[in-house]
Amino acid sequence: MKEFALIFRLDNQTDFRPTPEQIQERMNWLASIAAQNKLADKGNTLSNESAKTVYADNVVTDGPFTEIKEFVSGYVIVRTETIDEAVELAKANPIFKIGGNIEVREIVQRK
Amino acid sequence: MAENPEILPGLFRREYTKMTAVLCRHFGLKHIEIAEDIVSETFLKASETWPLQGTPENPTAWLYTVAKNKTKDYLKHTRIFETQVSPALLRGPGQSEPAFDFAPETIADSQLAMIFAVCNPANSPESQISLALQILCGFSIAEIADAFLSKPEAIKKRLLRARTNLRNDQFQIGPLLPTEVQARLDVVLRTLYLLFNEGYFSKSGNVLIRRDLCAEAMRLTHMLAENPLTNSRQVEALLALMCYQSSRFEARLNDHGHTVLFEAQDQRMWDRELIDRGHYYLVNACSGNAVSKYHIEAGIAYWHTTPAGTPKWEHILHLYNQLIIIEYSATTALNRTFALAKVHGHEAGLAEAQKLGLENNTYYHSLLGYLYSPISTKQAADHYRRAIDLSKSPAEIRTLECEYTRLTGVTP
Numbered sequence: 001m002k003e004f005a006l007i008f009r010l011d012n013q014t015d016f017r018p019t020p021e022q023i024q025e026r027m028n029w030l031a032s033i034a035a036q037n038k039l040a041d042k043g044n045t046l047s048n049e050s051a052k053t054v055y056a057d058n059v060v061t062d063g064p065f066t067e068i069k070e071f072v073s074g075y076v077i078v079r080t081e082t083i084d085e086a087v088e089l090a091k092a093n094p095i096f097k098i099g100g101n102i103e104v105r106e107i108v109q110r111k
Numbered sequence: 112m113a114e115n116p117e118i119l120p121g122l123f124r125r126e127y128t129k130m131t132a133v134l135c136r137h138f139g140l141k142h143i144e145i146a147e148d149i150v151s152e153t154f155l156k157a158s159e160t161w162p163l164q165g166t167p168e169n170p171t172a173w174l175y176t177v178a179k180n181k182t183k184d185y186l187k188h189t190r191i192f193e194t195q196v197s198p199a200l201l202r203g204p205g206q207s208e209p210a211f212d213f214a215p216e217t218i219a220d221s222q223l224a225m226i227f228a229v230c231n232p233a234n235s236p237e238s239q240i241s242l243a244l245q246i247l248c249g250f251s252i253a254e255i256a257d258a259f260l261s262k263p264e265a266i267k268k269r270l271l272r273a274r275t276n277l278r279n280d281q282f283q284i285g286p287l288l289p290t291e292v293q294a295r296l297d298v299v300l301r302t303l304y305l306l307f308n309e310g311y312f313s314k315s316g317n318v319l320i321r322r323d324l325c326a327e328a329m330r331l332t333h334m335l336a337e338n339p340l341t342n343s344r345q346v347e348a349l350l351a352l353m354c355y356q357s358s359r360f361e362a363r364l365n366d367h368g369h370t371v372l373f374e375a376q377d378q379r380m381w382d383r384e385l386i387d388r389g390h391y392y393l394v395n396a397c398s399g400n401a402v403s404k405y406h407i408e409a410g411i412a413y414w415h416t417t418p419a420g421t422p423k424w425e426h427i428l429h430l431y432n433q434l435i436i437i438e439y440s441a442t443t444a445l446n447r448t449f450a451l452a453k454v455h456g457h458e459a460g461l462a463e464a465q466k467l468g469l470e471n472n473t474y475y476h477s478l479l480g481y482l483y484s485p486i487s488t489k490q491a492a493d494h495y496r497r498a499i500d501l502s503k504s505p506a507e508i509r510t511l512e513c514e515y516t517r518l519t520g521v522t523p
Binding site: 024027028030031032034035036037039042 | 428429431432433435436439443444447448451463466467468
């Protein structure tokens with residue numbers, strides 16, 4: 001079994017607040033992965049408000065890194081045989097309805 | 112372990128475990144067999160004397176006095192007191208009276224410590240439960256074997272290994288230390304939870320044993336809740352769960368020990384008093400920020416106590432979602448799928464069930480049988496058939512056969 005990080009990215013909408021329905025839908029998605037015993041870590045949400053970006057030479061800016069007009073909103077770690085299986089799990093996530101996307105990356109254990 | 116079921120079996124079970132715990136406090140767990148022998152001999156004497164002279168007015172006091180005297184005799188006649196018993200016991204020189212009593216506080220402390228001693232992480236959960244049943248609940252090997260649907264020899268072997276670990280543990284029976292509580296409370300709760308489930312969902316058709324298992328698990332959890340040192344939000348949540356589940360115990364089993372499915376239960380048979388106690392403990396458990404799996408399971412059990420017609424399945428699904436994220440188990444995954452089908456329909460439930468990959472699980476096939484029922488009788492019957500073939504429990508097989516017959520009109 002391998003582990004994959006599903007990294008959620010949203011457009012830079014600082015005022016985004018999920019509705020109870022959206023929260024519920026996301027919960028169903030996560031639980032469905034857990035029910036298949038493929039959830040390695042339920043991950044966390046990364047705050048969009050309490051965020052700073054640190055650059056070289058002590059330059060610090062407010063907010064998350066947004067060079068690409070997107071910010072990472074959170075992550076989940078799944079446990080599957082292949083990356084394709086992890087991609088299938090990601091496809092069912094409701095983030096696509098609000099213009100987000102998901103990056104799937106295999107976790108390589110540091111020796 | 113000698114047994115005297117003919118003399119007041121309730122008294123035997125209650126006092127056997129109390130006296131063993133108190134005596135272990137003095138001999139140490141290393142010599143638990145000595146403690147058990149003294150207690151067994153005490154009961155043997157009772158079984159010989161009481162039928163002739165009549166049951167004493169205060170049987171418990173009689174037992175304690177005899178056990179005390181037997182202990183004194185034992186110490187007099189062996190050198191173990193000087194050589195092997197923990198030096199901590201040798202308080203004053205020339206001490207001939209064993210410095211112990213059966214005061215309620217001593218009993219409570221010793222029993223509580225015994226729970227923590229039995230739940231030694233070195234033992235597997237199954238061994239812990241067997242040991243708990245024997246040492247904390249006074250069950251015989253035959254009764255434990257019946258509860259687990261195993262052979263007595265297998266249980267004997269399991270207990271032998273578990274008792275070796277118990278003896279080699281440095282655990283002291285006596286007032287518990289906060290560090291001990293901290294280190295073992297999770298394991299203790301898990302054991303009590305499994306003990307209760309063993310009774311509630313047992314494969315055994317023996318209703319009396321099942322009821323005893325649940326009652327004993329509740330009694331021990333109560334002990335934890337009553338002591339400020341061991342009580343916690345989790346303990347209260349577990350107790351709430353047990354109260355809610357027990358409230359349906361009678362309604363869940365018919366006269367033949369068959370399981371009555373939730374929807375077919377006569378709700379008038381639910382025990383209101385236990386439901387109210389469940390509410391009490393759940394409210395207490397929730398007056399903090401702690402959310403454990405016991406909180407969530409108690410929440411689910413709470414919704415099951417609400418009358419038919421309450422829109423509850425969305426809440427239950429939500430709670431199962433939380434539960435499965437905290438901890439995976441096949442049962443939780445299947446129960447969640449059932450709740451999902453209740454909210455989103457059988458088709459959605461089927462789609463979700465097929466992702467689970469639990470082909471060798473009895474409940475998986477009975478769930479698919481249920482989900483297919485309104486869609487395809489043939490598919491449903493096939494899955495009930497598989498469930499019957501996979502099941503090892505006679506009681507469960509009977510319940511599944513009823514479903515099969517109801518569906519197809521023929522006996523499987």
